Structure formats: C-alpha cells, structure tokens
Amino acid sequence: MNNIATIEVLDLRRSFGETHAVQGVSFEVKQGEIFSLLGPNGAGKTTTISMLSCLLRPDEGDARVMGHSIRTDQMGVKSVLGVVPQEIALYEDLTARENLIFWGKMYGLRGPALKSRVNEVLEIIGLSDRAHERVGKYSGGMKRRVNIGVALLHKPQVIYMDEPTVGIDPQSRRNILDSVIALKNQGMTVLYTTHYMEESQEISDHIAIMDYGKVIASGTHEELVKLVGGKTRIDLTLNTNAENVISAWQSVEGVERVTKDEETISVLVEDSNIVLPRLFESATKHSARITSVDIREPNLESVFLHLTGRALRD
Amino acid sequence: MKALDIALKDMLRSFRSFFAVIFMFVIPLLVTGMFYFMFGNIADSGEFSLPKTKVIVANMDKGGPKFNVNTKNIPGGKDADTMGELIVGILESDDMADLIVVAHASSPAAARAAVDNQTQQVAIIIPLDFSKKFADINEDAAIEFYQDPTLTIGPSVIRAILNRFTDGMASVKIAVNVFMDEAQPEEQIYVGEVVQRYLKISLAEEDDLEAELLDVRTPVKEDAAAKSENLLVRIVGPIMGGMMIFYAFYTGTSTGQSILREEEERTMPRLFTTPTSQATILSGKFLSVFMTVSVQVIVLLVVAKYLFGINWGDILPVTISALGIIFSASSFGIFVNSLLKDTRQSGVIFGGVLTVTGMVGMINTFSGNMPNSAQFGDVSLLVPQGWAVLGLTQSMNGQPIASLLTTMSVLLAWGVVFFTVGVWRFNKRYA
Numbered sequence: 001m002n003n004i005a006t007i008e009v010l011d012l013r014r015s016f017g018e019t020h021a022v023q024g025v026s027f028e029v030k031q032g033e034i035f036s037l038l039g040p041n042g043a044g045k046t047t048t049i050s051m052l053s054c055l056l057r058p059d060e061g062d063a064r065v066m067g068h069s070i071r072t073d074q075m076g077v078k079s080v081l082g083v084v085p086q087e088i089a090l091y092e093d094l095t096a097r098e099n100l101i102f103w104g105k106m107y108g109l110r111g112p113a114l115k116s117r118v119n120e121v122l123e124i125i126g127l128s129d130r131a132h133e134r135v136g137k138y139s140g141g142m143k144r145r146v147n148i149g150v151a152l153l154h155k156p157q158v159i160y161m162d163e164p165t166v167g168i169d170p171q172s173r174r175n176i177l178d179s180v181i182a183l184k185n186q187g188m189t190v191l192y193t194t195h196y197m198e199e200s201q202e203i204s205d206h207i208a209i210m211d212y213g214k215v216i217a218s219g220t221h222e223e224l225v226k227l228v229g230g231k232t233r234i235d236l237t238l239n240t241n242a243e244n245v246i247s248a249w250q251s252v253e254g255v256e257r258v259t260k261d262e263e264t265i266s267v268l269v270e271d272s273n274i275v276l277p278r279l280f281e282s283a284t285k286h287s288a289r290i291t292s293v294d295i296r297e298p299n300l301e302s303v304f305l306h307l308t309g310r311a312l313r314d
Numbered sequence: 315m316k317a318l319d320i321a322l323k324d325m326l327r328s329f330r331s332f333f334a335v336i337f338m339f340v341i342p343l344l345v346t347g348m349f350y351f352m353f354g355n356i357a358d359s360g361e362f363s364l365p366k367t368k369v370i371v372a373n374m375d376k377g378g379p380k381f382n383v384n385t386k387n388i389p390g391g392k393d394a395d396t397m398g399e400l401i402v403g404i405l406e407s408d409d410m411a412d413l414i415v416v417a418h419a420s421s422p423a424a425a426r427a428a429v430d431n432q433t434q435q436v437a438i439i440i441p442l443d444f445s446k447k448f449a450d451i452n453e454d455a456a457i458e459f460y461q462d463p464t465l466t467i468g469p470s471v472i473r474a475i476l477n478r479f480t481d482g483m484a485s486v487k488i489a490v491n492v493f494m495d496e497a498q499p500e501e502q503i504y505v506g507e508v509v510q511r512y513l514k515i516s517l518a519e520e521d522d523l524e525a526e527l528l529d530v531r532t533p534v535k536e537d538a539a540a541k542s543e544n545l546l547v548r549i550v551g552p553i554m555g556g557m558m559i560f561y562a563f564y565t566g567t568s569t570g571q572s573i574l575r576e577e578e579e580r581t582m583p584r585l586f587t588t589p590t591s592q593a594t595i596l597s598g599k600f601l602s603v604f605m606t607v608s609v610q611v612i613v614l615l616v617v618a619k620y621l622f623g624i625n626w627g628d629i630l631p632v633t634i635s636a637l638g639i640i641f642s643a644s645s646f647g648i649f650v651n652s653l654l655k656d657t658r659q660s661g662v663i664f665g666g667v668l669t670v671t672g673m674v675g676m677i678n679t680f681s682g683n684m685p686n687s688a689q690f691g692d693v694s695l696l697v698p699q700g701w702a703v704l705g706l707t708q709s710m711n712g713q714p715i716a717s718l719l720t721t722m723s724v725l726l727a728w729g730v731v732f733f734t735v736g737v738w739r740f741n742k743r744y745a
Binding site for chain 2: 085
C-alpha cells in the first residue's frame, strides 16, 4: 500500500426525484488498500458505487479512477475496473466456465489468454471441479464466488465489491472475506461496501461511514473508535416496560446516551464497571428487573451510535 | 466481435431452453404433421371425396338469340338450346356425377322450398330471361343461388363451378361486344364463329373444368400416388408456411425478451460496467434475435421440405421470402419488447399481440376455399404476418419475382419501422 490515490471522489451528488441519495460524498482510496463504505441500508453506498462504475451519471461532482474521469472517460474507468454487484449477475443457464468465458470476452480477453485466465480464476474461486455445472444448480455461496470471479478475469487494478456477503452461509462468507484480503495482498485496490460492522472492522484499512447520503466519519478503525472516546456500550433487556427506566438511566452519572431498539436497550458509558451497578440500582428502584447484560468494547457500532443516535442495524 | 459474442451467448441460452426449442421447432412441425397424416391417410386411401351435394335446378330460361355452340366442347356434350340448358347440361354431366346429385323443380318457389325443408342443399334458379339478357350487351344476366346456410363446402364447390361457367360466358359476351363494335357491317355475319371460338376457349381448353374438378375430387388411376402426394403437399404446404411464420414471430418476440430478462437478472447493468459500448451491447442483443429467427426459419424450411415434401419454390424466391420473414419477425420482436417495462408485462402482451396479429395474418391459410376468402385476404394484409404469408405463397406458387419483390418491399417497410422504433426506444432507455 502506498499513498498514491487510486480513487478520488469529489463531491458526488445524485438525486432520484425528491430523494437525495448521495449528497456531496468525497473520499480518497489509496493504491493497494481495502476501503470500506459502511452504513445501513439506504445510506447511499450502492448509488455511490454505481456512479463510480459509470452505471449512473452523477448530478454533480466527479471521480477519478486510476486517473480516468467517470464523467469524461468512462471506457478508461471500465477497463481498469472489476465490479462485483450486490445481486448475483450471472447467466444461470450457462455453466461457470461458460459464464467466465463470456465475461472474459466482454473484458477483451481472447484465445489462449482467455482460456488460461478462466482456469486460473476457477482455481481462485475454488470451483475448478464443478466448472461444467450450470450456475443455476449452485448454492448461494458458490454463485457469489463465481460472481466475484467474473470481476477478476481481466486482472483489474481496482475492484468494487458491493455487499458481496449478503444472504450467504458463514462458510462462504469466510471464503469471500479471505479472498478479499488475498486480492489486497496481490496489490489490488478494493472498494468494499457493507452494512456488517464486523466485516468492515476485520478487513478494512480505511473506513468511511455513510448515513443518509453523506460520509459522516472516515478513518482507520482505530481512528474511528477514538471518536467515541473509548466508551463502552452495554446492551440490556428488561422484564417490564422500559420507558421509565430509560429516562431514569439517562440521568445516571457516567451514562452518555441511552437508545432502545426493539427489546434491547443500548447504553453508552464511560466505564462499565462503575456504571453497571448504578443501572441495576436504578432499575430496581423502578421495579424493573434486568434480564440480560451484554458489555461491548468500543467498536464501529458504538461509533455509529455515537454519531447518529441510532444502531447500525437500523 | 463482442456483439457477435453476445449474440452467440443468447443463442446458446435460447437453444438450451426446452420450451423455446419446443415452440421454435417441434410445435410447427407437429401441427403440420397432424394435418399431413390426416390428409395423407385420406389421399393414400384413394377415397378422398366430398359428400355429394344435392342440387335442385329450376330452369325457367325461355331462350334467346341462339349461339352456334359445338356441344362436343361442353363437358357432358349435351345439346343446349338455351343458356339454362347449357348450365343444366354441365351440372348433369358425368364429370359432375361424383360431386352433385341434380333434381329439377318446376318453379323457383318449389326449388327454394326444397332447400328450406332440407330435402335439397342448393337451389339454382335460372330466370326466364337469362339467355335473352345474356345476349343483350346492355343487360346483366344473373342466376339465383339459394343454399342451406349451415353448409359450406358443398355449396362452395357448386358456386365455384357456376362462377367458372359464368366467367367463361362473360368473356364470350365481351368478345362479341368488341367484335360488333369494331367489325365492318359485312363482317358481322361472322359473329357466330367468334362465339364458337371463345366458347371453345372458355369452356373446354383453357378453363379445363374437367381437369380442375378432378384435382379436387380424387386421384386418377394412372399416377395416383403422385397426384395424392401433390394434393397432400398443396394442403400441407400453406399450413406449414403459416405455422412457420406464426412461430417465427413468436421466436422474434420471445428472443427479444432477453433484453428485459437481462435487466431483471442484473446481467445487463453488469455488461454496462465492462469496457463494452452501449451500441455494441444492444447490437449484440438485436443480432441474437435475427440469428435465432434465422436458424428457426432455415431449419423449418429444410425439415419441412424433406419431411413433408413441401415445395417452397425456386431458391431465389424462397430465399427472398425467408429473409423477409426473418427481418420482419425479428424487428417485430424488438419493437414489442421496447414497449414493455419488464417481463411481467410480456405474458399479456405476447398472448394478445401475437395471437391476434398471428391469427389475422393467417386468415388466408385457413380460409382459402371459403366464401368471401378474397376479403379475408385483404384483412390479413393489415399485419406483417399477412404479408409474410403472401410472400411465401407467391414463392410456392411460382409467381413472378416482381410480384414477390413488391410484397417483400411492404414487409421490409414494416420491418424498418419496427426496427427503428424499437432501437430508438431501447437507446433512450439506456441513455
């Protein structure tokens, strides 16, 4: 990884009627790093990546991918780019090999070079022995792997991955995350979108948190965690109506913020060892009993909660 | 090159689809095969005959200026003093014996009553002044044709016979009129010879009633196999042609649907992320439609030729017809799909548009021998399928290339309009 900016995004904006999906997004992705766009559904991640893939034209702003402008040099952008879309975008009535051959041709590969690269990619995605089967017969995880394989065919310098682990089993998810790290190790620049905080935390060199079409925070995992000042999140559930307890807890010394998501109450605190007994005491005073406690060290979830007042899973 | 890759990929997908192959090849051949075996059995048995039609004739004709008719030239060879007798003579001739049973009525009312009470199927009423009017250049001679409305084939045969006869007589009348207008007074005594010559031509030589009717009825003994085969091919050929055109339009529309399907499968947006221009992608999609329909039409033409022995015509006309069918069916498919938002809409649109236009276009195929079939033929030309059927029929009938090219020009115009609108709409959609 070095300091050369592979992707430069400058004040991108895009609206759909009255909906302002992306409102002035700017960031830089350095060569050879994994850069995550983290945010809940509807945050504007896919719209941003669609503009960076030249699928959508921005209303305002521009971006450069390896020096190619998404406004004025779309073919240049597409030639250095591999895109893994959020949905499986494959021909299910063709085999994995036939799919890869076709997509390879679309990236300009021909003849022996194509054949050899298809074999390599089949090895990378671990489907060499099932390459002759139609994709429609594959499991969700296998389809995801072929979906990624297509984007690797032309050995792109930059790869976009739009929520590639949605709806798949843990084993396939692990496989995909490992392959993303492997791509980085091969020198590729990866722009990765997800709403899974753990994924982002595990693989990213740099994270931009998006909400309502804006980047609300950006930095390394450590930098972002510092934003919450090392605060701990305690998730609790109660046996009774929580409203009285929540308002009581908000005034407990050492509590920064209290939010409720369905049955779970999240409390952001300075020091859980000191504050937790106070929360029990307050609950008892209001005739409520705490039925579960989960103490979470500062993480991206806490950061999102700290910045937006909402849990990331919202 | 990428456009061809896209087209070949689409073709591979199409031909891998079990249902697509069934609809493209199996059903048109199956339907034609059903007709082939149905009519084939009849032809092979040598017993293909229509039930005899009961005809009652009320010949009231009192005669008029007598023509100098050589009765040996009239089928049946009977003496005839009036035009009415001439018609009766033809109907009662031995050649007609397999088709009709003639009875006589004393009055028009009696003839109509016989049809009304269903003891007879057709009444032919020849009026008192038929011969007289026929001989008068200023008058129109007409025969009343009264039939049981529930019957179609028998009365149609009788009507065809009478039409041939009256057409022949009308030509004689025209010849006489022209002769009388242009001949010198001293030459007008030769009018009888003119009548004789034209009657000979009209009734006996050019309009070979006997031969024509025999074609309809039954194979003759000498080359029965060949004749039955010809008859069969003449029945099955237009049906196969119609089926091929109907399903070529279906295939054009169904293959064109792959553009919408790729949107829904998200492969179309993914194609747009590759370094492949929009023009190339759409060209590939359109090319796939043309290529798929081409394969279908060529396969059906060849298989039908060898399977059913259908003679599609000479190589040049049939090639021109096939190109017309391919271009119009493909363009039609692109156009129809350009109007749709997604494949969910396509079920209704395909069902409605293809069925209605297909049925209208094929009216001629199934109504060729019905009364008013000429009017149906005009209706069929309201849709491109009708022109495609017409072009193929012209090729099969060995009509001059000029008339085929005229038909193909119209079909080409349909195709150009469909293609232009379709391409424009798709380009706008992805702009």
